[in-house]
Amino acid sequence: MKPEVFLYDTTLRDGNQDRKISLSLADKLQIAKLLDAFGFDYIEGGWPNPSNPTDVEFYKRIGEMHLTHAKIAAFGSTRRPKVLAENDPLLQSLIASQAPVKTIFGKSWDLHVTEVIRTTLEENLDMIESSVRFLKENSEETIYDAEHFFDGYKANPQYAMETIKAAALGGADFIVLCDTNGGTMPWEMKSILAEVQKVISVPLGIHAHNDSGLAVANSLVSVDAGVHMVQGVLNGYGERCGNADLTTIAADLVFKLKKQIYCGENMKDLRKVSLALDQIVNIPSDIKAPYVGDAAFAHKGGAHIDGVMKVSRSFEHVDPKSVGNNRVFVTSDQAGGSLVVEKIKELLHIEIDKKDPKVQNLLHLIKERENAGWHFDSAEASFEMLVYRTLGRFAQPFTVENYRVIEDRSEQGVSVSQASVKLRVNDEISHQVAEGDGPVNALDAALRKALLPYYPYMKNVRLDDFKVRVLGSNVGSDAHVRVWSTFGDEDGVWHVAGVSTNIIEASWFALVDGLSYKMYKESLKGNAR
Ligand SMILES: CC(=O)SCCNC(=O)CCNC(=O)[C@H](O)C(C)(C)COP(=O)(O)OP(=O)(O)OC[C@H]1O[C@@H](n2cnc3c(N)ncnc32)[C@H](O)[C@@H]1OP(=O)(O)O
Numbered sequence: 001m002k003p004e005v006f007l008y009d010t011t012l013r014d015g016n017q018d019r020k021i022s023l024s025l026a027d028k029l030q031i032a033k034l035l036d037a038f039g040f041d042y043i044e045g046g047w048p049n050p051s052n053p054t055d056v057e058f059y060k061r062i063g064e065m066h067l068t069h070a071k072i073a074a075f076g077s078t079r080r081p082k083v084l085a086e087n088d089p090l091l092q093s094l095i096a097s098q099a100p101v102k103t104i105f106g107k108s109w110d111l112h113v114t115e116v117i118r119t120t121l122e123e124n125l126d127m128i129e130s131s132v133r134f135l136k137e138n139s140e141e142t143i144y145d146a147e148h149f150f151d152g153y154k155a156n157p158q159y160a161m162e163t164i165k166a167a168a169l170g171g172a173d174f175i176v177l178c179d180t181n182g183g184t185m186p187w188e189m190k191s192i193l194a195e196v197q198k199v200i201s202v203p204l205g206i207h208a209h210n211d212s213g214l215a216v217a218n219s220l221v222s223v224d225a226g227v228h229m230v231q232g233v234l235n236g237y238g239e240r241c242g243n244a245d246l247t248t249i250a251a252d253l254v255f256k257l258k259k260q261i262y263c264g265e266n267m268k269d270l271r272k273v274s275l276a277l278d279q280i281v282n283i284p285s286d287i288k289a290p291y292v293g294d295a296a297f298a299h300k301g302g303a304h305i306d307g308v309m310k311v312s313r314s315f316e317h318v319d320p321k322s323v324g325n326n327r328v329f330v331t332s333d334q335a336g337g338s339l340v341v342e343k344i345k346e347l348l349h350i351e352i353d354k355k356d357p358k359v360q361n362l363l364h365l366i367k368e369r370e371n372a373g374w375h376f377d378s379a380e381a382s383f384e385m386l387v388y389r390t391l392g393r394f395a396q397p398f399t400v401e402n403y404r405v406i407e408d409r410s411e412q413g414v415s416v417s418q419a420s421v422k423l424r425v426n427d428e429i430s431h432q433v434a435e436g437d438g439p440v441n442a443l444d445a446a447l448r449k450a451l452l453p454y455y456p457y458m459k460n461v462r463l464d465d466f467k468v469r470v471l472g473s474n475v476g477s478d479a480h481v482r483v484w485s486t487f488g489d490e491d492g493v494w495h496v497a498g499v500s501t502n503i504i505e506a507s508w509f510a511l512v513d514g515l516s517y518k519m520y521k522e523s524l525k526g527n528a529r
C-alpha cells in the first residue's frame with residue numbers, strides 16, 4: 001500500500017519538550033516500539049549530540065532492534081555560521097547516530113537570522129543548502145524542517161522562499177513547513193502553501209504547533225492542499241500548548257479525508273495506543289480527547305441517549321468501535337426513560353417498556369438523587385443498589401434500629417471516636433460498639449461487627465478510599481455534603497456515594513450501600529450468609 005500521507009511522530013523529541021514530560025531511555029524505547037507497532041511511518045528519536053547521552057544511546061539501541069515499519073529519524077539543526085558542514089559537530093553527531101533519516105531545521109524568518117543566530121541572510125542560505133547536501137550525501141533520506149516558515153513568509157516572503165529553495169537545491173527529500181509559534185490561521189496557511197507549491201517541486205510536509213488551538217486544523221488544511229507528510233505528536237504533547245495531535249489527525253485522515261495512510265488498518269487500536277502513551281509518560285488521559293477520550297462517546301442528555309439508542313449516528317460522528325472506544329450513557333439528572341431502560345437491560349438482562357411505572361418510578365428517584373448531588377456516574381454501586389431495590393431484586397437483609405457516634409477528646413488532646421450500631425438481622429437484634437480514629441472509621445467498624453456473625457464474608461471487604469465534598473454554593477456548615485467511598489474485596493472494587501446535610505448521615509448512607517453491594521454480589525453466588 002502506498003500511503004498518500006506519511007505520518008512523522010516526534011513524541012520522543014518535540015513531545016519530550018512538554019513541561020510535564022521527561023523521558024528516560026527505557027521510556028523512549030518503549031514508546032518507539034508502540035509507535036512502530038501502530039504503523040507510524042517515521043519516528044524522530046531526539047538530538048544525538050554528545051551533550052545528550054540518552055539520545056546517543058537511544059539511536060544505538062534502536063538500531064539493534066527490529067522495527068516492523070517505521071523509519072528512525074535523528075534531529076538537529078543546520079551547521080553553525082562560518083563552519084564547513086562536514087566539520088560541524090552537530091551534523092557529525094547526526095551521521096554518527098546511523099539513523100537512516102536525518103531531519104534538520106533551519107531558519108526561514110529573517111528576524112531569526114539576524115537577531116537570533118546573528119549571521120547574514122546569505123550565510124543562512126548557504127548553511128541550509130550545505131547542511132542538507134552534506135547529510136543527503138551521507139544518509140538514505142534527508143528532511144528539511146523550515147522553522148517559522150509561515151511567520152517568516154509573512155515578514156519577508158521572498159527571503160522565506162529563498163530558504164526553502166536552498167533546501168531543495170541541497171537535495172532535501174521532504175521540505176516541511178513549520179508553524180513554530182503556532183499562530184497561523186488555516187486560511188493564511190492555505191494561501192501561503194499555494195504560493196510555495198508554485199515554486200517547489202520537492203514533496204512538502206507540515207509541522208504545526210497548537211498555540212492558537214489550530215494545530216490539527218492547520219495540518220488537515222495542509223493535507224487538503226496537497227502536502228504528503230504530517231509531523232506531530234501522539235496525544236498532542238509538546239512545548240507550550242503542544243504539537244499537532246497525531247491521534248486526532250490519523251483518525252481524521254482516515255474517516256474524514258479518506259486518505260490512505262499506513263496505520264489506517266490499525267484504527268481499532270487508536271485508543272489503546274493513546275492510553276498506553278499516557279501510561280508511559282505518566283500523565284492522566286484527557287477524557288475529552290477526540291475519538292479516544294473516555295467522554296468522546298459519552299452521552300448525557302436524555303434526548304441524545306434516546307436518539308443514539310434509536311439510530312446511533314444521530315449523535316455519533318463515527319462508530320466508537322472503529323477507534324477502539326466505547327459508547328457510554330451517563331446517569332444524571334438529565335436522563336430520560338430510555339437511559340433507565342438501557343441500564344436495566346445492562347444490569348438485569350431484562351427488556352422493560354419505557355412507560356412501565358417501575359421505569360418511571362426509578363427515573364424519578366434517579367433525578368431526585370442526582371439533583372441532591374449523588375452523581376451516580378462516579379458511584380456505580382449506589383446506582384445499582386437503587387435499581388435492584390426499586391425493582392424488587394434486592395431486599396435489604398437488615399434494618400437499622402439506630403446508630404450513634406460519640407467524640408471523646410481527652411485533656412491531653414487525644415480524640416477517640418466511638419460508634420454504636422443496632423441492627424435487626426433475621427429477626428434478631430445485633431448491637432455492637434466499636435472505636436475508631438474518626439467517626440466514620442468507628443461507624444464502619446461497628447456496622448461490620450454487627451453484620452459479621454451473620455455474614456462472615458464481610459471480613460474480606462476493605463474500605464479503600466473516602467472523600468467528602470461540600471455541595472453547592474451554600475458552603476456554610478449547614479451545606480449538603482457528598483461522601484464518596486471506594487470499597488474492595490478479592491474480586492474487585494466498587495464506588496458508592498451518600499448525600500445529606502449531616503456528614504455522619506451521608507457517610508452512613510455510603511457505608512450501608514458499600515456493604516449492601518457486597519451482600520448483593522454474594523447473593524448472586526448463592527451465598528445467603
Ligand atoms: C524548532 C525546534 O523546536 S528546535 C528544538 C529545540 N530543542 C532543543 O534546543 C533541545 C536540544 N538542544 C540542545 O541540546 C542544545 O541547545 C544544543 C546542543 C542544540 C546547542 O547548545 P549550545 O551550543 O549550548 O547553545 P544554546 O542552546 O545556548 O543556544 C542555541 C545555539 O544554536 C544556534 N542555532 C539555533 N538555531 C540554529 C540553526 N537553525 N542553525 C544553526 N544554529 C542554530 C543559536 O544561534 C545558538 O548559538 P550561539 O550559542 O552561537 O548563540
Ligand SMILES: CC(=O)C(=O)O
Binds near residue numbers: 147
Ligand atoms: C522543527 C520544529 O520543531 C518547529 O519548527 O517547530
